[in-house]
Amino acid sequence: MHSQWDELTFAFSRTSMFPFFDIAHYLVSVMALKRQPGEVAMAWKNPLSSWFTAMLHCFGGGILSRLLLAEPPLMFLADNTNILLASSIWYVIFFCPCDLVSRGYSFLPVQLLAEGMKEVTRTWKIVNGVTHANHYYKNGWMVMIAIGWVRGAGGSIIVKFAQLVKGCWKPEADEWPKMSYSAKVTLLGSVIFTFQQTKNLAIPRHALMFLYTMFLVVTKITMMITGTDVTPFACFEDTLFRILFGWQQRFSSCEKRSETESSLSGTGSPTSKPIADASNKVQKKHTKKTD
Incomplete structure (x- = not known):
């Protein structure tokens, strides 16, 4: 044979x-x-x-x-x-x-x-x-x-x-x-x-x-x-791309997410600011009534 x-x-x-x-x-x-x-x-x-x-x-x-x-x-x-x-x-x-x-x-x-x-x-x-x-x-x-x-x-x-x-x-x-x-x-x-x-x-x-x-x-x-x-070669190319370059994309996305979170924590989130202003107004009104 x-x-x-x-x-x-x-x-x-x-x-x-x-x-x-x-x-x-x-x-x-x-x-x-x-x-x-x-x-x-x-x-x-x-x-x-x-x-x-x-x-x-x-x-x-x-x-x-x-x-x-x-x-x-x-x-x-x-x-x-x-x-x-x-x-x-x-x-x-x-x-x-x-x-x-x-x-x-x-x-x-x-x-x-x-x-x-x-x-x-x-x-x-x-x-x-x-x-x-x-x-x-x-x-x-x-x-x-x-x-x-x-x-x-x-x-x-x-x-x-x-x-x-x-x-x-x-x-x-x-x-x-x-x-x-x-x-x-x-x-x-x-x-x-x-x-x-x-x-x-x-x-x-x-x-x-x-x-x-x-x-x-x-x-x-x-x-x-x-x-x-x-x-x-489509499956092989996709797998090889994920192995060689996919982790870099995930790493860069994690970096961007951490930068965004740090910027929000430093300046305050836009949704928390109106709530904080409203709470301050309520406290001022309460102090005026007690006076």
């Missing part, structure tokens, strides 16, 4: 992403671009700008990771096969007669299949980013985590930069401090594979790749079927 598990996970880790998984990644990325307001009109008006933005959606993580490692950012253009494949998908999505590709993608089973295959490519990107950074910075944990994270989910930053260059970026519409589910799960995977790379996690890489990929695929498909935005 153990040998069968090893054979399964090892064969899975040797799975080639080209061409089917890469096609799914390009399809999902370009469809996400097409859903943005004004992108269809931009493609018809300025196809070169639309193509360039689509390439950033498809290869943005690799471009940003190479920039951080001081490598040529345009190295992705040297892969002629993938560039032609991504360009073909961009062309049929935006310019297919009767919009047949987008209509076919609108069916839920097709979206589930494409999104699931895209999550598989996320694992490969994280692992490649971590191992690539390890060549430059041996056992440099933070660098390996950063490059793996960027390689898997850094395309959105490059896309925002492209929108800024084109003049259609709206800062008020973006919540930069708020991490998306993809960014969170990619950061988690980058940390896990970095620990495995530095021999601090006693599990074979092929088994870890299989387990992490299954987690990505099942979680993504479940979220799409149920139509919920609640991530599996």
Whole structure:
């Protein structure tokens, strides 16, 4: 049983992403671009700008990771096969007669299949980013985590930069401090594979790749079927927030309450002052009657 598990996970880790998984990644990325307001009109008006933005959606993580490692950012253009494949998908999505590709993608089973295959490519990107950074910075944990994270989910930053260059970026519409589910799960995977790379996690890489990929695929498909935005990290994040930062809020609230009570005790409460004035008047009237 153990040998069968090893054979399964090892064969899975040797799975080639080209061409089917890469096609799914390009399809999902370009469809996400097409859903943005004004992108269809931009493609018809300025196809070169639309193509360039689509390439950033498809290869943005690799471009940003190479920039951080001081490598040529345009190295992705040297892969002629993938560039032609991504360009073909961009062309049929935006310019297919009767919009047949987008209509076919609108069916839920097709979206589930494409999104699931895209999550598989996320694992490969994280692992490649971590191992690539390890060549430059041996056992440099933070660098390996950063490059793996960027390689898997850094395309959105490059896309925002492209929108800024084109003049259609709206800062008020973006919540930069708020991490998306993809960014969170990619950061988690980058940390896990970095620990495995530095021999601090006693599990074979092929088994870890299989387990992490299954987690990505099942979680993504479940979220799409149920139509919920609640991530599996919500409970963990809330608990961790209460442990790390909740006591500080309670401490500050107790300080404010004690300051308020001390100020009221020093100046007298506003409700006690009229009562005290009324009692003084009664005492004065009583003394006048006795006199």
